[in-house]
Amino acid sequence: MTTYKTRAEVPLHEKWDLTDLYSEQSKWDEDYLEIEKIANDLKGFDGEIHDGQSLYHYLKQREELSFLFNKLYAYAMLYVDEDTRETTAQSLLDRAKQLSVKVSSATSFFMPYLLSLDEDTLKGYISTEERLAYFEEDLFDSFRYKQHVLSKEQEGVLSQLGEALSVPSQTFGMLNNADIKFGEVTGKNGEAVELTRGMYAKLIEDEDREKRKEAYKAYYQPYVQLKNSIASTLSAAIKNNVTLARIRQYPSSLEKALFGDQVPKEVYENLILTTKKNIAPLHLYTQIRKEKLKLDELHQYDLSVPLVGGVKQVISYDEAFDIMCKALAPLGKEYIEILHEFKNGRYIDVRETPGKRSGAYNLGVYGVHPFILLNHQDDLDSLFTLVHECGHGVHSKLSSQHQPQITARYSIFVAEVASTVNEVLLINYLLNNEQDSQVRKHLLNHFIDQFKGTFFTQVMFAEFEQKIHEMAENGQPLNVDVFNQTYETLFREYNGDEIVFDDEVKYGWSRIPHFYRPFYVYKYATGFASAIHLATKILEGDQKTLDAYLKFLKSGSSDYPLELLKKTGVNLTTPTPIENALSRFSELVEEFSKL
Template identity: 65%
Template sequence: MKTYSSRKEVPASERWDLTDIYPNTESWETDYTIVLEMTEKLRTFDGTIDNAQALYEYLTLKEETTYLYSKLYAFSQLQIDIDTRVSSSQALLDKVRHLGQKFSSATSFFMPFLLSLDEGALKEYIKEAEGLTYFEDDLFEAYRYKKHVLSKEKEEVLSQMGEALSSPRNTFGMINNADIRFGEVTDDNGAKVRLTRGMYSKLIEHEERDKRKEAYQAYYQPYTQLQNTIASTLASAIKNNVLLSNMRNYPSALEKSLFSDMVPKEVYENLIQSTKENMKPMYKYMTIRKERIGLNELRAYDLSVPLAAGIEQVIPYEKAYETMLKSLAPLGEEYVQTLAGFKEKRYIDVRETPGKRSGAYNLGLYGVHPFVLLNHQDDLDSLFTLTHEMGHAMHSYYSSRHQPQIKAGYSIFVAEVASTVNEVLLIRYLLNNTDDGQMKKHLLNHFIDQFKGTFFTQVMFSEFEKITHEKAERGEALHAEVFSSIYESLFKEYNGEELVLDEEVKYGWTRIPHFYRPFYVYKYATGFASAIHIADRLLEGNRDVLHSYLNFLKSGCSDYPLGLLKQTGVDLSKPEPIQNALSVFSGLVDDFSKQQ
């Protein structure tokens, strides 16, 4: 695998073309000035909306401003993610964030105003101004928030505090992406080199245990050293969330996070409870892993090494894309052809380069197209990451083209379904297209590990969030020792007694960026369970299932998430989808145990 010492070395075809948003920074500055002017105009509506036409003009202007602001933000965010070290990009992002606070402040009056209106008066307005029907669903949705919206003055203060309240997440982002320096590892020539994330993903799978251990310790070294600093940022993020939940009269921080999606807390609690009641297959897998590697003690740095020996895992990016497209054939020719075009049109930033944001994501920009960030390593994991993110990208593409702006943005809750259906189709395709016993064992092992990472680990993270927020709600202290104790206890519970815990295990919480988006990760698990159900039915070739699933991808936020999923045959208000997924996992472990 080629490594890149600078972005210039990466072929243009594997780099984003951000001119699709703005041809240059000057064009960005022009729109910045326009949005600034529009923001000031929005402020003038405060206290002057007293008829249907004024309400229509305000809402139309706000949507136009939102569209332009989204472009400004996306351009600056994508620029800095290319290289988080570039100060001019950071300045651009700071500038647009400051503009965002002004925009939020200028429009903060509206929700209290709207909720002061009698619903009957709003209905009369909608009759008087025909254009208001476009905004009707959103306007009446606002009444659901009535008891959670504060006075006009308090909403103004909160909007002005937005930047300060997001500081813990931003601070952790800079630590994790720009400032972190991992320890050193020994290369093939015996020289000491500094570990990178890309190197770590390879070394943690190395067949030599000493290599895995060295990489594991080098990876955790800076997190362990920074545990108190990171604990401070995480505790602040949790306390901020609890404070806002209290101020807005929610029963708990969890219920605040679930409110917008109309998800009952029982869905969250059932996910954790059902998983913990079905841990035996996971414990069985850990025993199998220990035996197959031939260890006296199984440790955390042994959990990623492949259990099928001699499998060639080098999958060049071109081959990975081609394989992905073949695996997604059950989604129809239009889906596959559209996705093939994303690569040619440079919607994807492919390679790991110095300073680039870690991980992978899709950013769907309404009116432009999706942008996908990867740190591709030419291996099986990268093939799955590519397939996952392109599921998000196609969801963005379809929703943007089949929904108006107001309904195009889909909930994260359903987003993880679109991405994981693709992953399940990929693994089924790969399993069905090999006669090699070792390869089949390797793929089953990968599917089990994917299940572990996307489902079990995310449920463990979800329980960690629930426990830490409940501690904050009771006024209990949150610091590094508390976080480490909770995390270590959960890690043992979700992995079993077979695992011997090293000192580093307890610091796992220090490296998870999702903890700064509270109660987010459970959606990976519910999404995975839903995807298992949908993908297996798609593979049966049922045209009605395909039609309902493509309609789901085109639906944006035209219904609440649980309602959208019900259209595909998944009812998460009941325990069956979670139990079905856990049953599939049990079957995979049984199949794997029979492989010689």
Template identity: 60%
Template structure:
């Protein structure tokens, strides 16, 4: 962990690119708050095309200003989650978001009260409405899922309360959680941190891995009833909203916005089950190489090729990434070079900083990327992954108007994972040392396992627990334990002895508070393998189509955008191809 004061300014966010000062943020906050009050007056007062255009124009302006307020507050909070002032600012802007949602909640019911012919007439009368035309007509897809204006307003007012389980878990997992003790190299006891756990989980010393594993799970086991309560509330809230909005299931509600058939989700899970044999073979090979009587979960992270260690500084990682991504063209690489010192990336793990990594785009400014770089191979891949998101944000914001600049999470994971796959091929293809090449091959397998199989396992967990809630079956920590343990064992095979901690694994997964999100990692990975393979063959048409895809934002539905790159997830071939790749990797690794 690095002290904040020792970090170069080029490796920190420049939040002043959003607001020059906290005072400027406060002034904008007051402006948005006032304008939200003003926009309320449009309820019941949109009677012609001109008034419709005025409302929509003002609404978009407020939305864009609010986004900047929110991102600034979120970045400030995530730099150090312990700071009360930052917590208060984020809470304040979240409350403003509820107020904005409430003030505009009347519009969808109003729009759906108009017949489509009337809307067409309005658009012909006011030229400016053509900018909003596609979104307006798309709203009619939701007609049977939209409530009355009064009910929508009430739900909007409940927004903050409905987000309470997610927010509570976030505070537990980031600010309050305290891991158990481990023994350092001097024989002294010290607290485990996430960064230390990431390193110790790869240690060749099995006792150290075991000690770190138990210290990591200690708080989650101790808090499993509390966390179980938050997750149960989140799932039940989602199921209740599903019923209120007249969707057949929580899964179909989640897929509706992207226009993804539930069969894509179900086919993904079915394909993963059919491909589990290769994963079981890999687990068996791991047990054999480690030469242990019982393979345990704390053995799953240790590299199987000894004597290889990567110490990759942030600067070195950035250069390696740039070389690996050269198949994407000169413009892509040059933009990445500019981002390095442009205040886009907060690089290092510091006290109180939010864990993990993410990208968030700010329209009219630039993307912001959070990292916790630890000078290892995983950090190189995380950097490459998040900069894929950042470049997607950059291209979409540059080439799309505000209304279609924001892309779906579904396609976002393609943009990030293409980068990862290109990096992996680059590293393997340029490695002359046999041991290091074998190490990279093993890393590719583990990356595949984590990005595909683990995410599908999570997706199946979500599906099962939501179905339990829909059937009004008990949903608590005990139920979560049972489902998670069964799935973990099923995916990893009989060569793994689960132990007592595994069943609590659900309690450490923040993505479960964003229902039916993680499956997109798996579909993105399968799509990325397909696209990267053609890029590496120098297919100029694929490169051009892919860059256009990155520039497309949400100008079409995700599956349609992907089809333009040659990926058809409804047919399922990219998923089957990806599983064949994994099987081939395992066979190659087992032979060497």
């Protein structure tokens, strides 16, 4: 395992090259001043757009500003993430954030102005100014919101309430990230140490059951202690969603959340219904887990420990990169060439160093290229992370290359498709090329657990959100007991009766930050199911699906997400893609049980 004490020690080819954004800081400063100038110019359009020509000039300048601002902000953010302790980088990011407020304020007049026009007037502007054709789809997409937008005065009042409405989410964030102190666990030498989130993630997978149990109890302790406070923040967040949906005249808070992506609520309901109809293989897996761990009683703290021990593969970064290229070969030559460009062009920041931001991500910068942050640990998980983030990276690169700026960014709804297709191709390649039965078992176990976390758990969360929002819409009270009962019932339905329920299980809802971003988690599950469907077809050698998939990667947001997926053969308005994914899960569990 390669560990570096400073960033300077990391070989050059394993660090990203931010000079692709700005060769020197003075150029960043020049763009800063330019953005300020354009923002001031845009402010001058308030009350002055009366024809197609002035509308075009406003939109054109706004797009130019957006291009410069994204580049400027990306540089500051990436620079901070290299070493979060670096004060020069922090001050750049602070300046970029201040600039963002100026930009928002300069352009805030536009949406109410646009929606105050009637459709014929807008069509008239477009017919007299042909350069507006480029913005036409975008303008009419904003127009969809017309029936849900209030008068200028009411919108003004709502925007002033914005900060107050975000309080429940911020309060939970402060409790969860700043105030919560976990209980104590036994350290290496028998001393008591305070549990951290990072330690918990490792301990809950520990082979020693007593360590798992101790960590589990310590982890849930503060959530149980703060149950009433957290219940009141969650209840307030839900009531805010419900109230806003009513004020804006949406049929329900669910439909308000789905409106932007033009997803009918049947897609959401169908996901839950189809999953629950096909839940038996997950119950079987829980049973296998109990038998494999030789337990009389299976508890929640037994659900994350790997079932195959003793497999510790060391996979260096270069080796991981080679494996990735072989595994993704079915996607064709162009795809693999792009991956080599990522490595040779230094788009990837590979190593963990002191102060570097944890985790991994891909950031596409239009007109430049994607940047990928990793904290590579030379193990199997790191190989999966590399393949996952490169999936996002290639999606960003191809969309930027083949789409104009206005449609280059893809929606969150389809974001996980490209990364998960890559993971399915990787697991398939590894299983086909592995003779060692222990390693094969380990790989299957890894993928089944990932499937469970990215698909089943998210569907359970999605159903929990739906149920508690419906209660609020029907005027039922929301409190600890209601949340506990709803969550525990669902946990039992999804995970089966093999589990002995500790008191902590029912408090699972209290630690999920995603619930403060309503109806978001279902996208993980639909993205995952779509990817399983596509990867299976690609591995069967279906050329039509492969061509359609590569076209999808080049499509950005040139159409609504459901339509983009339909063109690849995935129709989420039917149960088929969900059923296909679940039958794949069933096969994995079956194969694992035989091994």
